[in-house]
Amino acid sequence: MMLFFKECRKIxxxxxxxxxxxxxxxFYITQFSHDAEEKISQPMQGCEDYGTIAKEVPELLMPEAAExxxxxxxxxxxxxxxIGFYKEVKLSEKKSAKIAEIITEITGISKRELDGFSDFDEEGITMIPDGNGGYTPVVKEATLPEINIPxxxxxxxFRELMRKADKIIGGGSQYSDDNIVGNFSLVPKTYEDALAEYNDIFEKDKITGAYARLFCDYMGIIxxxxxxxxxxxxxxxxxxxxxxxxxxxxxxxSVKLVLTRFSALAATLAVPVILLAFIASFSVAKLYPExxxxxxxxxxxxxxxxxxxxMFSTALGMALTExxxxxxxxxxQGALWFGSIMRDTELTGDIGRFTLVCRHNxxxxxxxFMENFxxxxxxxxFYTVLAFIIIALTIWIYSEKRKGGLNVIRKNIIGKSKA
Amino acid sequence: MEKIEIKNVNKYYGKKHALKNITLTIDQGMFGLLGRNGAGKTTLMKTLAGLHQKKNGSITICGIPVENTTEIRSITGYLPQEFSMYPNMNVYEALDYLGTLSGMTRSERKKRIDILLKKVNLTEHQHKKVKALSGGMKRRLGIAQALLHDPKVLIVDEPTAGLDPEERIRFRNLLTDAAEERIVILSTHIVGDIEASCEDIAIMNDGKILWKGTVSELINNARGNVFTVNVPQKYLSQIRKNYIVTGMLIQGDYSTVRIVSDAVPDLQGINTDEPNCEDAYMYCLYQNGCEVQGGDE
Incomplete structure (x- = not known):
């Protein structure tokens, strides 16, 4: 314990x-503190828009997903x-043909017909010479074939074919079981839906639960x-x-030293966040005295x-530095973080199994959020276990370095990166 | 069992053969390991301290195989050639931190730190930050940290390099005191340090032990092979080219030159002289076929 306190002091x-x-x-002041002053408003009857909600409606999902x-x-x-990070997949001709087969089975549009829409990739703004030495921008919109599902x-x-498409793409696509409803079956919330949600925030979340999600969303980024x-x-x-x-x-x-240093880092880095969490709780409680x-x-x-x-960021930092x-x-860590932050996804509740930065803004x-709980x-x-696995690896690396075992590898890595 | 036994130890850095079949027994007291830079002294020191793995052979320290790193670390103290400590810690805090890593209790640390700070003359500087210490003070702090857990063996690598003569003497005396109750291995390329503080020594070159024995045996070995001659300065470069020159004293137009050689040099007025430790070391290198430049810079 003495060493733990000494390490904390060093940090x-x-x-x-x-x-x-x-x-x-x-980050707390600029991002969250304004929201902590905002009261959750009760939905008003007769509003045009209460937002959307993911609901499995086959009549909606099938044409949307096919499109x-x-x-x-x-x-x-x-x-x-x-694996939770954005990837733009380009398929081989053979795999692309298999996707075309799926589309044909769903829509009846043949591969030849599909490929006839070759102007699709020319979508955008093209500059056409106007004959007077200048150029005129011409907006060209892509036209999609009309999609009718028999x-x-x-x-x-249909879902079976979507699973097949997901497999061809390599998994984690919009058509996977995990993603298809959230991507293609969003229905408008009714007043009743919105009111039920509002009541849940007050009854089940005890209000602060809603602020907790937002607090963690912001602080999670940093x-x-x-x-x-x-x-x-x-x-x-x-x-x-x-x-x-x-x-x-x-x-x-090495086990004791690395574990103590890891715990000291995790504790000292978590304490300011937890203290801010108490400050946030205090602010929110002041908003709802009744x-x-x-x-x-x-x-x-x-x-x-x-x-x-x-824990994950700390463990990775220790391991890679060693x-x-x-x-x-x-x-x-910067690359992992950037990849996660730049995910082209909803900022509310859309939390994947391997997403590093969970969002619910x-x-x-x-x-x-609860649907994805x-x-x-x-x-x-997963990230907690991964952090411990990385720390176990760090212990091994440290132990080998103490015996002079890994210095050659390290010198090679550093030597190459410097070169 | 208070001895170190090294038997047929080899160590490679990739293809480079850094330690070549080293066999050595080191008893309690001060032991000097002498050799040029790059001779393999630091590699041997690090291998003894458990910081390097040998390829083969065996090393036991006070009966414990060097592979038992936990036990070895608790009975050895190590002062590396180049070291420092967290610059923002003060002297006491730095020692206290290292004592904690050695598994010492708070009271043990307090007691030992006070004794050692007194011994190395740093008591009045104990609240000074490490970054504010002079080179000599830092070395003394280094010896204090190595002795903190009262080890049976103290391994000290090139400790006096860069110190002024007064600090060097003070440091050597500290090591001599420490050697009264433990094995102290001093590695250096400075012959004066060995001569002043060690009885038993070994000379290393190119990863091999060239010579082992006492300082007086080393000097005896060179007896009859050290010569002095008084020559006009204009012949100096010629002499340096043909002989191993271990010393020159310029007096007006003439210089007194010390030469080590197997045969009597063919120079007018040559005299045989008593060898000192430096002459003996140079003669040992020469005798073992090492390329010795002598006084030729």
């Missing part, structure tokens, strides 16, 4: 932690998130990247201070939602 007095602290507080598949077939690119196509067969800087700096501190060999030759086991709010909802959700991100360099750790849409749980457990 707390470091410049990287100060920067982290300023960034986290700054989506035709559009992607004609563009030649398919959007997918195979009555003979059953919903079960705690998914910044801990890597602190972790990399701490892991590199021994090397930078030329203290490596003094520490390597100490009696302490209601019985759950004061611990935001801190509790922060632990479950944000701690896995802090095996390679600080720069490599920041680069890899709304005080409302409780149902959208199992995915969310899987996701958070």
């Amino acid at each position: 707390l007095f470091s410049l990287t932690f100060l920067i982290y602290l300023v960034a986290v507080i700054g 989506g598949l035709v559009t992607e077939y004609l563009s030649g690119y398919y959007t997918a998130y195979p 009555d003979t196509m059953t919903y079960e067969r 705690v998914s990247i910044l801990p890597v800087f602190a972790a990399a700096a701490l892991a590199n501190a021994d090397r930078k201070s030329r203290m490596e060999h003094l520490i390597y030759t100490r009696k302490i086991s 209601n019985n709010t759950d004061f611990l909802a935001i801190p509790k959700m922060s632990v479950g939602w944000l701690l896995p991100n802090i 095996i390679s360099s600080q720069l490599m750790a920041v680069f890899v 709304s005080l409302y849409d409780r149902n959208a 199992n995915e969310f749980l899987f996701n958070r457990i």
